[in-house]
Amino acid sequence: MNAPTYEISSLTHFYNDNPVLDIRHLEIADSSIVGLVGPNGSGKSTLLRLLGLIERPTRGKIRFNGRSAEPFSDETRFQITLLPQEPLLMKRSVFKNVSYGLKLRGKYENLGDRVGEALSLVGLSEEVFARRPWYALSGGEIQRVALAARLALKPEVLLLDEPTASVDAVSAQLIKEAALRARQEWGTTLVVASHDWQWLYEICDNMLHLFRGKIFGTGRENIVFGPWQELGKGKWGKKLSDNQEIRIPEPPDKDALAIIDVFSVKEDNLEKGPNHITLSGTISLLSLNKITGLVHATIIVGSHPFTVGLTDQQIQAQAIYPGKTIWVQYSIDDIKWI
């Protein structure tokens, strides 16, 4: 059996003595697509920088294809490439930006063809863009040129940090298609950090949820932030903007994070079990999860999104569609704390 592309064990990383990442164990399989989700500051970009061997972890090891990996190592620097969240083009023409990595590898043959091919992958015409200087491009074009520069390398691993965060819908679609073609054509392993859950659900073989530097699930958990307040008579919870209450057992501390497992959605709130809470919300999004085959419904309760996985039968039986008002139900006893 082949070694996984990445194997991380007992990794911790600090910035100025502040812990930003703490991963006990993580494996990323060859030619897989892994999605990273989590709020801002959860450590997604840091993890990508470590996987891209841009930085060395404070403690712990990263193994790449079974071997210990270090920044600048000759064994890895031509295999892995990272597209940062706000990519920077060097002060040179588009052609020179895209061909830069190829030149570093000493690949001077058919340079024009390779650059043209990479540009066409991201929907840019070589004739129009190749000679343009770095300052004569829009934000979306910069993002696409930066991706083209990575795709020209036909990398073994492509790390994408919020690749569609600051581009228009057309550029986003082109970037998504280009990234997937890398996997289809060259077997590239993709690790993608994004807030575009729908896209990640569609393409990923595996999803990782990062929170405060730790991996703790698959990205489908409902995390509710504190602060919690005592609602009277020993009851704890949080008042939402529409006057509903998220009820919880007594929290370990007022700012603790609760993982709430929504076990059903219903068209009414007539049936209630002991310690079962029902909240009214509006379905805002439906997306198919490629891994489980479930349809994930995002339901906005107050201003808080809850996600629940539903089968085809449930969707049909309850006529689930975006915009519909529905009740979500969870059990106080099943709440877990972070």
Next chain:
Amino acid sequence: MEFILEGFFQAIHLLITGNAETYSAITATIKVSSCSMGCSLIMGIPLGFCLGYFEFKGKKSIRTIVDTLMALPTVFIGLLVYAFLTHRGPFGDFGLLFTLPGIAIGQAILALPIVIGLSATAVESMDKKLRTTIMSMGANRRQLFLSSLWESRHGILAGAIAAYGRVMTEVGISMMVGGNIKWHTRTITTAIALETNKGQFGMGIALGIVLLTLALFVNISVSFLRRRF
């Protein structure tokens, strides 16, 4: 007012007829400034790049010293270089006092802190994302260093221009170390000072026009280079 206008026409006459004395000062200026700038760029760009690029103990102190030296008065440099090159000085045996290489040494001392300081500033103001970009494309340490240097080229070039402007227009060093010897160490600026003292405004203005033309030529060349690269 009339004598300024007269001087202007005389300047054109001197330049068109190829006045030997005028062209001797022009040649001396180009020789010493090229030599001093060459030396200060060769030493100053790598030093400035390292100062801006690397983090090390004492960096702030060095930066403060360099910034202070950027404001060195030319007469003070002239005095120091004179003291070192005079027969009684430590380098008196080399016989460099009242020679063009002597002036070039003084001007290199003038330009060096400017090149170092402004190169360091150019490197420090580079986008912090550049390192990630270059590394993510597969660069090794040497390629990272060279690519970063190339990316800061416009700022470094601006520093070189500033240093060149200072070197071209200084009087103190050329006067004290060169001695303003006719046909030998007389540069444009020392000639202007002398001719003005003598009341020869024509020659002074002619040399001033040459100085401006040289500055214009250098700036046009740099501007072309910036567009090209």
